[in-house]
Amino acid sequence: MAAHKTLDDLYASGPVEGKTILLRADLNVPAKDGKVTDATRLERLLPTIKELASKGAKVLILSHFGRPKGERVPEMTLAPVAVALGELLGLDVAFAVDCIGDSAKAAAEALPNGGVLVLENTRYHAGEEKNDPAFAKALAELGDIYVNDAFSAAHRAHASTEGIAHLLPSYAGRAMEAELTALDKALGSPARPVVAIVGGAKISTKLDLLGNLVSKVDALVIGGGMANTFLAAKGIEVGKSLCEHDLKETAREIMAKAEAAGCRVVLPSDVVVAPEFKAHAPAMTVPVDKVPADQMILDIGPDSLAALAGHFETAKTVVWNGPFGAFEIPPFDNGTNGAARHVAMLTKMGEMTSVAGGGDTVAALNNAGAADDFSYVSTAGGAFLEWLEGKTLPGVAALEHA
Numbered sequence: 001m002a003a004h005k006t007l008d009d010l011y012a013s014g015p016v017e018g019k020t021i022l023l024r025a026d027l028n029v030p031a032k033d034g035k036v037t038d039a040t041r042l043e044r045l046l047p048t049i050k051e052l053a054s055k056g057a058k059v060l061i062l063s064h065f066g067r068p069k070g071e072r073v074p075e076m077t078l079a080p081v082a083v084a085l086g087e088l089l090g091l092d093v094a095f096a097v098d099c100i101g102d103s104a105k106a107a108a109e110a111l112p113n114g115g116v117l118v119l120e121n122t123r124y125h126a127g128e129e130k131n132d133p134a135f136a137k138a139l140a141e142l143g144d145i146y147v148n149d150a151f152s153a154a155h156r157a158h159a160s161t162e163g164i165a166h167l168l169p170s171y172a173g174r175a176m177e178a179e180l181t182a183l184d185k186a187l188g189s190p191a192r193p194v195v196a197i198v199g200g201a202k203i204s205t206k207l208d209l210l211g212n213l214v215s216k217v218d219a220l221v222i223g224g225g226m227a228n229t230f231l232a233a234k235g236i237e238v239g240k241s242l243c244e245h246d247l248k249e250t251a252r253e254i255m256a257k258a259e260a261a262g263c264r265v266v267l268p269s270d271v272v273v274a275p276e277f278k279a280h281a282p283a284m285t286v287p288v289d290k291v292p293a294d295q296m297i298l299d300i301g302p303d304s305l306a307a308l309a310g311h312f313e314t315a316k317t318v319v320w321n322g323p324f325g326a327f328e329i330p331p332f333d334n335g336t337n338g339a340a341r342h343v344a345m346l347t348k349m350g351e352m353t354s355v356a357g358g359g360d361t362v363a364a365l366n367n368a369g370a371a372d373d374f375s376y377v378s379t380a381g382g383a384f385l386e387w388l389e390g391k392t393l394p395g396v397a398a399l400e401h402a
Helices: 007-012 040-054 079-089 101-110 133-140 174-188 207-213 225-233 245-261 302-314 334-348 361-367 382-388 394-400
Strands: 020-024 058-062 094-096 116-119 145-148 170-172 194-198 219-222 264-266 270-274 284-287 296-300 317-321 353-357 376-378
Touching: 007 040, 007 145, 007 170, 020 040, 040 058, 040 079, 040 174, 079 094, 079 116, 094 101, 101 116, 145 394, 170 174, 170 394, 174 317, 174 353, 174 376, 174 382, 174 394, 194 207, 207 245, 207 382, 219 225, 219 302, 225 245, 225 296, 245 264, 264 302, 270 302, 296 302, 296 334, 302 334, 317 334, 317 361, 317 382, 334 353, 334 361, 353 361, 361 376
Parallel strands: 020 058, 020 145, 058 116, 094 116, 145 170, 194 219, 194 317, 219 264, 317 353, 353 376
Antiparallel strands: 270 284, 270 296
């Protein structure tokens, strides 16, 4: 894994008491009517904030919220999030009405050692998304040290994620460190065999991902609607299932690339079909080559699930992105639930490392009651996917060169 400095390196360089630390966090949390509705991302930030504050540092938090595109959109203020963060921390968290300039400087200077201040939405300034050097410099003027704890924003080369890291001594926060360690165990230097699960509706959104994984894993399990395109590419009739027939040749190319790399592509052998996408629709299980023309595939069948269990039993690492079927509606959640619980059980027994994330994956694992027993579940979304695709994440690369 490339070298990025952690908070341990920061403390080794000298005391942080009285130092002003600019902490890039991801406060872009779901909210409704000015209230935070899901505080998962805030909770993951708490260890870094508490640790720095307990050592007497002044903690200034930088974050974006929504897409105001350089305008002051009142509905996208971070003020309510600062309140929610304070409640979780059990502290009075201060709030500054801007993230640069005199008002931000005054708020920072008024902060006592061990205090926490949330700066207003960085995206209220057009310079943030443009990674404007002048804006990055204005941010850097507020602090002595930069800590990035927002892996979920690391795929953006913005001023508060990338530009600022070149202007101040820069370190990874505890959440960033945990994510990078987990990702390295999953694909960087994993224990083998590695099984990757890629589900979801469409191949078209996961071409880069599939292309990268076939050269890095021992088995690639394809589920969800995208499996139908692979089945169709093999000449199997999929009825009225979701299927990208125009990408059958692409699917064949991916399978050929996998074969050349020694990666086994695993597709369902039996499936659960129904005449419509509806909860408790009349369903039946059929062999994958016997899908009726008037039915659609909505889940994998028991034989497919048993075959997956065999792959899991021999795997040392599982990387999971996307569900197997229509996990949101019963009975089409059986495949995802069964597979997730099996991976969770083996992880809990110490038999494997399991890393999951991106899109519907977190919701699917929570639905299965399995998320807590995975080694690591990333809430990063786009950044997690880009990492799976083998892309360089600017926010991480900036830390490595800091």
